[in-house]
Amino acid sequence: MSLIEYDAIVIGAGVAGLTAGTLLAEKGKKVAVVTAGEPTACLSTGCIDFCSNMDNPEEAIAALPAHHPFHLVTKTQIHEAFYDFKRRMAGAGLSYTGDTNRNRHVLSAIGTFKTTCLTPETMQASPQNEQENIHIITFAGLKDFYPGYIISRLKNASFSTYDAGISTTMGLASLFEDENFLETFLLWMEKQNIRENKIAFPAVLGLESASAVKKTIEHRLERPVFEIPTIPPSMPGRRLFNCLKDGFRRAGGVIYWDWQATGAEKSGRLIEAVITGSHGRPNSLNAKAFILAAGSFVGGGLRAGHSNIVENIFDLPVFTPGKREEWFEQDYFSVNHRIGRAGIIVDESFRPVEGPWDNLYACGAILAHVEALKNGCGHGFALATGRAAAESLLEAGR
Amino acid sequence: MIKTDVIIIGGGATGCGIARDLALRGIPHCLIEKGDYAAGATGACHGLLHSGGRYVISDPVSARECFDENMILRRIGEKCVENTGGLFVRLPGDSKIYRERFLRSCAEIGIPTEVISSSRALELVPSLNPEIEEAIRVPDCSIDPFRLCMLNMKTSELKGGLSFTRHRVIDILKSHGRCTGVKAIDTGTGEVKEIYGNIIVNATGAWADRIAQLAGGEVPLTLSKGSLVITNHRLTNMVINRLRPASDGDIIVPNEAVCLAGTTSLAVEDPDKIAILPVEVDTIIGEAGRMIPHFNHTRIIRAFSGVRPLLKSQKLDSRESSRGFQIIDHQNGMYSIVGGKLTTFRLMAEKMVDAIMNAFSLKKECETAQKPLDGQEELSGYPLSKRLADMKNIVCECELVTRQDVEKIIEQTKTRHVGDISHRTRLGMGPCQGGFCTFRALGIMHDLEILSPGQSVGSLRDFLQRRFRGIRHALWGDQLREEQFVEYIYLGILALGKRSEPH
Numbered sequence: 001m002s003l004i005e006y007d008a009i010v011i012g013a014g015v016a017g018l019t020a021g022t023l024l025a026e027k028g029k030k031v032a033v034v035t036a037g038e039p040t041a042c043l044s045t046g047c048i049d050f051c052s053n054m055d056n057p058e059e060a061i062a063a064l065p066a067h068h069p070f071h072l073v074t075k076t077q078i079h080e081a082f083y084d085f086k087r088r089m090a091g092a093g094l095s096y097t098g099d100t101n102r103n104r105h106v107l108s109a110i111g112t113f114k115t116t117c118l119t120p121e122t123m124q125a126s127p128q129n130e131q132e133n134i135h136i137i138t139f140a141g142l143k144d145f146y147p148g149y150i151i152s153r154l155k156n157a158s159f160s161t162y163d164a165g166i167s168t169t170m171g172l173a174s175l176f177e178d179e180n181f182l183e184t185f186l187l188w189m190e191k192q193n194i195r196e197n198k199i200a201f202p203a204v205l206g207l208e209s210a211s212a213v214k215k216t217i218e219h220r221l222e223r224p225v226f227e228i229p230t231i232p233p234s235m236p237g238r239r240l241f242n243c244l245k246d247g248f249r250r251a252g253g254v255i256y257w258d259w260q261a262t263g264a265e266k267s268g269r270l271i272e273a274v275i276t277g278s279h280g281r282p283n284s285l286n287a288k289a290f291i292l293a294a295g296s297f298v299g300g301g302l303r304a305g306h307s308n309i310v311e312n313i314f315d316l317p318v319f320t321p322g323k324r325e326e327w328f329e330q331d332y333f334s335v336n337h338r339i340g341r342a343g344i345i346v347d348e349s350f351r352p353v354e355g356p357w358d359n360l361y362a363c364g365a366i367l368a369h370v371e372a373l374k375n376g377c378g379h380g381f382a383l384a385t386g387r388a389a390a391e392s393l394l395e396a397g398r
Numbered sequence: 399m400i401k402t403d404v405i406i407i408g409g410g411a412t413g414c415g416i417a418r419d420l421a422l423r424g425i426p427h428c429l430i431e432k433g434d435y436a437a438g439a440t441g442a443c444h445g446l447l448h449s450g451g452r453y454v455i456s457d458p459v460s461a462r463e464c465f466d467e468n469m470i471l472r473r474i475g476e477k478c479v480e481n482t483g484g485l486f487v488r489l490p491g492d493s494k495i496y497r498e499r500f501l502r503s504c505a506e507i508g509i510p511t512e513v514i515s516s517s518r519a520l521e522l523v524p525s526l527n528p529e530i531e532e533a534i535r536v537p538d539c540s541i542d543p544f545r546l547c548m549l550n551m552k553t554s555e556l557k558g559g560l561s562f563t564r565h566r567v568i569d570i571l572k573s574h575g576r577c578t579g580v581k582a583i584d585t586g587t588g589e590v591k592e593i594y595g596n597i598i599v600n601a602t603g604a605w606a607d608r609i610a611q612l613a614g615g616e617v618p619l620t621l622s623k624g625s626l627v628i629t630n631h632r633l634t635n636m637v638i639n640r641l642r643p644a645s646d647g648d649i650i651v652p653n654e655a656v657c658l659a660g661t662t663s664l665a666v667e668d669p670d671k672i673a674i675l676p677v678e679v680d681t682i683i684g685e686a687g688r689m690i691p692h693f694n695h696t697r698i699i700r701a702f703s704g705v706r707p708l709l710k711s712q713k714l715d716s717r718e719s720s721r722g723f724q725i726i727d728h729q730n731g732m733y734s735i736v737g738g739k740l741t742t743f744r745l746m747a748e749k750m751v752d753a754i755m756n757a758f759s760l761k762k763e764c765e766t767a768q769k770p771l772d773g774q775e776e777l778s779g780y781p782l783s784k785r786l787a788d789m790k791n792i793v794c795e796c797e798l799v800t801r802q803d804v805e806k807i808i809e810q811t812k813t814r815h816v817g818d819i820s821h822r823t824r825l826g827m828g829p830c831q832g833g834f835c836t837f838r839a840l841g842i843m844h845d846l847e848i849l850s851p852g853q854s855v856g857s858l859r860d861f862l863q864r865r866f867r868g869i870r871h872a873l874w875g876d877q878l879r880e881e882q883f884v885e886y887i888y889l890g891i892l893a894l895g896k897r898s899e900p901h
Contacts, residue, residue, distance in 0.1 A: 043883070043886075044890075044891070045890075045891050108891065108892045108893045109891075109892060110837075110854070110855055110858065110892045110893075110894065111855070112855070112892065112893040112894060113893060114890075114891070114892075114893040115893075141790065141791065141801075143793060143801075143838055144834075144837075144838070145841075146837075146838075146840075146841025146842070146844050146845065147844075148841060148844025148845060148849070148854065149840075149841060149844060149854050149855070151844075152844070152849070152850075152852055152853070152854050152855070153852070153855070167790045167791065229891055230891075231834065231837060231887050231891060231892070232887065232891075234891070296882070297878060297879045297882045298879055298882050298883045298886065300879075303875070303879075304873070304874040304875060304878045304879075305874055305875065306680070306874050324676060324873075324874065325676040327873065328866075328870045328873060330870075331863070332862050332863050332865075332866035332885075333859070333862075333863070333889070333894070333895060335889065335895055337885075339873075339878070339882070372890075373885065373886070373889050373890060373895070378890075
């Protein structure tokens with residue numbers, strides 16, 4: 001038993017967990033987020049996908065199968081989640097662009113187009129078709145970006161290479177935070193006589209101040225600049241996470257960093273505490289209510305055994321899509337792999353069904369039937385369900 | 399038009415061994431392979447250089463051949479053979495009678511053995527099941543089959559031999575009933591080459607009957623599929639065999655940073671249509687886990703199958719079939735060489751080339767057993783210090799392969815296939831199975847202008863599809879987690895899915 005009792009403890013510091021936590025903290029609740037470490041959001045493109053399998057996200061959500069957990073969120077809640085996120089991000093200097101009724105395209109690092117709903121300011125100018133006229137800047141020795149992929153698909157694209165002496169995206173991003181480096185780089189850029197209408201960069205324009213760096217380059221070269229998301233580690237993903245994390249702390253929330261939740265203390269129909277392994281000794285954190293936002297397999301919320309799938313913290317029943325040999329299709333690209341349906345089934349108040357717990361909620365990628373890749377339900381789904389779970393928790397407390 | 403003396407079809411260990419032997423005896427030759435070297439059964443086995451112990455009771459002749467070849471290969475190929483030593487372990491319940499027969503047969507044939515106590519065995523291999531009754535030490539080794547083929551081809555190359563990988567033989571050219579050459583299609587460009595020669599050697603393993611049929615002959619084979627699994631690290635430094643008649647999952651071989659365990663044995667009809675069954679994977683893990691208990695909890699990074707081309711036999715279990723080899727003279731200028739095993743590839747090549755020399759009425763003794771394999775001086779043997787010296791340029795973090803290594807292979811081979819780079823550098827063979835480095839390797843091909851516009855995304859798709867065939871059988875635990883992550887990278891971040899095109 002811990003000395004402090006929180007009103008709510010959120011397990012997981014991803015988009016769903018931090019969204020839920022921030023909302024609760026702003027309503028005056030004493031909230032802690034417990035996380036094993038950096039969330040998978042740090043690996044993401046930073047783009048917010050609500051539902052990307054159609055041109056119109058609202059229609060796409062409405063067309064999802066009946067058992068999809070997006071249907072547990074009301075249209076109003078989705079709108080609130082959307083505008084609230086935009087407002088918060090703009091306030092924190094990380095503006096996002098997009099509409100609830102129209103998906104956008106973001107040019108990928110292999111020259112394909114990713115469909116998403118909200119894009120960070122640094123990707124706002126990303127081309128919407130293959131005809132656009134772009135000039136790509138890359139960096140000598142950079143391991144995770146090869147303009148040749150893009151050139152092979154976009155006819156009106158060319159590239160130049162700058163030697164910054166660093167081969168990683170994160171190393172370059174930290175260089176862009178240095179004014180002297182930026183100035184030297186801009187002088188080089190000006191000598192390149194770039195003729196194309198837009199200038200593209202791998203997403204390395206700063207760790208935190210990318211929007212400002214982008215504006216500086218645009219100002220000097222007098223044309224739109226945009227970032228292309230790279231494979232992990234991804235700077236736009238980290239920027240998103242840092243922004244959400246700072247927002248949560250500003251609202252009064254506490255983060256237990258590097259505290260992996262390993263189990264729970266239970267009594268009757270209530271969860272009393274989560275047990276965390278931290279710094280070599282077990283610990284427990286008490287709260288009145290808990291929100292499970294630990295993610296799916298990659299995030300660590302779910303774990304597959306030889307023949308079953310388990311949730312290890314609360315030992316909740318997990319929807320398992322058939323036998324192991326049925327989890328994956330033969331075709332890698334099918335996006336219908338049944339494993340995407342695995343997860344926790346919740347009721348309309350986001351409480352796990354079949355679990356006897358009155359004060360436990362679940363949201364985000366750990367939910368069953370999300371099929372994130374197939375449906376393009378990413379961070380937008382996390383925003384909406386994180387918000388809805390928090391509201392449900394508040395409702396129950398009244 | 400290309401003219402040579404001997405055309406070898408098939409770039410497995412046998413074909414590559416024949417090329418080396420011909421080169422050393424001064425015979426012009428040309429090798430044609432439909433994939434990359436070691437693409438068939440050669441690259442889909444344990445990588446075990448047998449001591450002969452495995453076959454000592456069922457096939458004493460093969461066992462003796464294995465032992466002799468083991469001694470030769472560890473001498474001539476030190477850069478592709480690791481002298482691990484091996485143990486046959488007896489678990490509670492395993493037959494004592496088999497043990498007696500095993501020891502007696504080894505003594506008769508001349509395979510050195512040493513019976514050691516279970517505590518001594520546990521000192522040698524601490525991960526062994528502590529319940530083993532005893533162990534018998536034998537001179538097993540592990541061998542890198544990819545490297546073995548490359549090194550054999552090095553001699554061929556030095557002596558002016560020709561070779562074409564990614565060329566599929568589509569027809570055998572004939573004149574007055576004799577084979578005079580082959581027609582082969584470049585699977586990349588579609589270009590058809592005609593290659594003429596006096597003798598054609600069919601060293602195509604499981605595909606031997608098909609090639610023989612193109613020339614009007616036949617090769618009666620029994621095809622037996624064997625599946626294996628790879629762990630993400632080395633659980634033992636010695637080869638571990640189960641002391642019992644050959645059965646499923648009874649051999650574990652350490653190879654570089656991983657272990658391979660297998661196999662199974664199931665009859666198949668078509669060598670191009672083999673699928674791994676979940677039950678095979680579970681059986682191998684269960685059986686290997688009886689010898690090394692940690693096997694049950696370790697991460698399996700991939701499962702794969704190879705097809706054993708066995709001489710036709712009446713016996714039901716193909717593991718009981720003869721592992722000996724046979725040279726078939728089709729009396730029309732084509733010879734087929736079938737059966738055998740990786741360990742005896744050099745001997746098979748020697749006998750094949752002896753027959754060719756005889757047909758040409760030439761006399762020159764075989765030197766393949768005496769001369770060390772060419773090209774070994776260039777191989778570093780992977781010292782960590784060397785690999786870490788250039789951290790900045792490492793493109794495969796799992797296997798510590800640098801950009802320079804990749805560029806060198808691309809420049810040498812002009813390949814457009816990531817697999818070809820993997821076979822020569824181990825790129826993509828670690829826990830992520832190419833999740834990150836494939837994107838990079840293809841990117842480097844772009845930088846070197848090997849790929850034409852539009853090829854890259856297709857190559858990436860092909861690679862991921864092929865990769866998935868191997869890993870989908872081992873998806874649970876951390877490997878499933880990693881796979882979901884890689885799927886997110888390619889289908890999510892890079893939008894390589896079906897809905898990626900703009901409207």
